[in-house]
Amino acid sequence: MSSVAGRAIAIVSFAELPPxxxxxxxxxxxxxQPVVAEALARAGLDRKDVGFVCSGSCDYLIGRPxxxxxxxxxxxxxxxxxxxxxxxxxxxxxxxAWVRLRCGDIDTAVVYAYxxxxxxxxxxxxxxxxxxxxxxxxxxxxxxxxxxxARALVDAGRAGERELASVREGRRISDxxxxxxxxVGDVARRLAKRPAWIRGIDHRIETHQLGARDLTRSSSTRxxxxxxxxxxxxxxxxxxxxxxxxxxxxxxxxxxxxxxTTEIPPPRADPMIVAGLTxxxxxxxxxxDGTAGRALAHATSGPCMQQNLVCVLDxxxxxxx
Amino acid sequence: xxRCAIVGIGQTHHKAKRQDVSIAGLVHEAAARxxxxxxxxxxxxxxxxxxxxxxxxEGVMMPELYLADALGxxxxxxxxxxxxxxxxxxxxxxxxxxxxxxxHKRVLTVAFEKQSESDAMWALSPKIPFQPQLTAGAxxxxxxxxxxxxxRSKAPDDVGVAVxxxxxxxxxxxxxxxxxxxxxxxxMVRDSPMLWDPIxxxxxxxxxxxxxxxVLTDDDGAKRSPRPPAWVHGLATRSEPVVFAGRDQVNxxxxxxxxxxxxx
Numbered sequence: 074m075s076s077v078a079g080r081a082i083a084i085v086s087f088a089e090l091p092p093x094x095x096x097x098x099x100x101x102x103x104x105x106q107p108v109v110a111e112a113l114a115r116a117g118l119d120r121k122d123v124g125f126v127c128s129g130s131c132d133y134l135i136g137r138p139x140x141x142x143x144x145x146x147x148x149x150x151x152x153x154x155x156x157x158x159x160x161x162x163x164x165x166x167x168x169x170a171w172v173r174l175r176c177g178d179i180d181t182a183v184v185y186a187y188x189x190x191x192x193x194x195x196x197x198x199x200x201x202x203x204x205x206x207x208x209x210x211x212x213x214x215x216x217x218x219x220x221x222x223a224r225a226l227v228d229a230g231r232a233g234e235r236e237l238a239s240v241r242e243g244r245r246i247s248d249x250x251x252x253x254x255x256x257v258g259d260v261a262r263r264l265a266k267r268p269a270w271i272r273g274i275d276h277r278i279e280t281h282q283l284g285a286r287d288l289t290r291s292s293s294t295r296x297x298x299x300x301x302x303x304x305x306x307x308x309x310x311x312x313x314x315x316x317x318x319x320x321x322x323x324x325x326x327x328x329x330x331x332x333x334t335t336e337i338p339p340p341r342a343d344p345m346i347v348a349g350l351t352x353x354x355x356x357x358x359x360x361x362d363g364t365a366g367r368a369l370a371h372a373t374s375g376p377c378m379q380q381n382l383v384c385v386l387d388x389x390x391x392x393x394x
Numbered sequence: 395x396x397r398c399a400i401v402g403i404g405q406t407h408h409k410a411k412r413q414d415v416s417i418a419g420l421v422h423e424a425a426a427r428x429x430x431x432x433x434x435x436x437x438x439x440x441x442x443x444x445x446x447x448x449x450x451x452e453g454v455m456m457p458e459l460y461l462a463d464a465l466g467x468x469x470x471x472x473x474x475x476x477x478x479x480x481x482x483x484x485x486x487x488x489x490x491x492x493x494x495x496x497x498h499k500r501v502l503t504v505a506f507e508k509q510s511e512s513d514a515m516w517a518l519s520p521k522i523p524f525q526p527q528l529t530a531g532a533x534x535x536x537x538x539x540x541x542x543x544x545x546r547s548k549a550p551d552d553v554g555v556a557v558x559x560x561x562x563x564x565x566x567x568x569x570x571x572x573x574x575x576x577x578x579x580x581x582m583v584r585d586s587p588m589l590w591d592p593i594x595x596x597x598x599x600x601x602x603x604x605x606x607x608x609v610l611t612d613d614d615g616a617k618r619s620p621r622p623p624a625w626v627h628g629l630a631t632r633s634e635p636v637v638f639a640g641r642d643q644v645n646x647x648x649x650x651x652x653x654x655x656x657x658x
Contacts, residue, residue: 126633131455131456132448132449132450132476133449133450133455133456137520137522138447138448138450138517138518138520139448139478139518141476141478142478142636143636145633145635145636146635146636146637146638149635150633150634150635151634151635151638151640152647152651153632153633153634153647153648153651153652154632154633154634155630155631155632155633156631156632156633157475157477157484157487157488157631158475158476158477159473159474159475159476160449160456160474160475160476161456161458161473161474165473168473169473169475169488172488172491172492172495172497173491173495175495175496175497176395176491176494176495177395177495178395198455199455201449201453201454201455202454202455202456202459202460203460204418204460205417205452205453205454205460205511206416275471276471277469277470277471278458278459278462278467278468278469278470278471278472279462279468279469280462280463280468281459281460281461281462281463282463292469293469296469374456374459375456375459376459379459379462380458380459380462380472
């Protein structure tokens, strides 16, 4: 998915709160304000010069409807700002901001995500994502479903049980926030020495019915990667949104990642709804700091990674036709 | 920038309780009507953008996951927009922007609620820790602002009634509307119970189950439209803070700035 000529879009800064297992002192606006302020400061951008703000968060996670409305005070939206929100991981908020920048009338955007999973029993809260008629009544929570996927992988001979012994490393209840600044063309070059250019970004979803999916493969990750132009050149580093070891195996397979040529940090839990955006930010940071020339970032959502987003970042923008 | 055209629309019958359909059935009904109106098929759609208000209204978290199949989105990008009360508009805006930006050529966009699955009034009146429960329902929140507006603008007391009558009369022309009240007039509205002064029962939005869908395309799609397409000429959004001394909720600056932007 190439950029419109002359409007290459880049990530120019990233900031994240150190994830806390349980933050008992901060509400939404207080999670958002420090990360957005830091991301803007790193980019040397004044909040009044930001063209568009987009966030990702989840009411159910934080236990309060319209939570993202309260969070908006964290970006001090005065005078009133162009703003939007998706009830999805911040990675999808970044996608919306990327689309918005491609409309051509603005040059900068801020994306943020925040979440406080500690306020509930996360695996049970995630069970609210399930089809309320056919799946939810089965009484399975998200960890049980992940276990089903891990079992399917073992039965398919693609993983050993010992290999997956670290499964419980996975979903840790945690609270946090992250923010990214995006900019276009020459503005990006002014805000960062080595902008992380978005060479491609795409997301796809699979059927919700788990019995109709091949849980040992991530077809939507593969499809998103194809459309994002991820194949054809190995990235120097790939940051995958995998909470469990078996998810990492499935994603590496879908993305055709060769551990010999690509650095793949091990799976780790990050605050839900923030974790995907964090992958994008950390991948961009490797380009921003010059330690990688090409990076791939992945984000996932839904039971057994039903929906996936892939982003290809590069130290060089696409050559404009 | 590309142009964006609306080439098909579809609505469900809006009712207090659509007990004849699941949530998936509800959105599918609207989407299928929009595709039929556009004389297109599910296969023609590149991406889906859905939007709705808090998930507590149905009790399904992040419903794009559950609804992907019902909306023909398997193998496609699907986004779910949530901007609270403005979500119907902002969903269409996000969908249109994917066409304007040249990311997609044919987009299905759907907004919906199946509020009978929960109690919407209380779902949007949560008890927040350390705060007094100040409002019950959307009307409870807006009534003081409405009173302040009437006082400031010196609007006649019955201006809300007049608007309600206008809307309900127009609804008689839409077979899908929730409230189709034969013979509605100002007296009928004034005689209905007062809920939150000055907002009366018949001035209030009913709690509905319903969905509305549109098919948006670029110029190529517009050329193939069976009827004259409706072109999008302007889009704008503005947000302002929740807690801010400079805020005027009776005449919001965000509203004024947004209106100016959309016409410019």
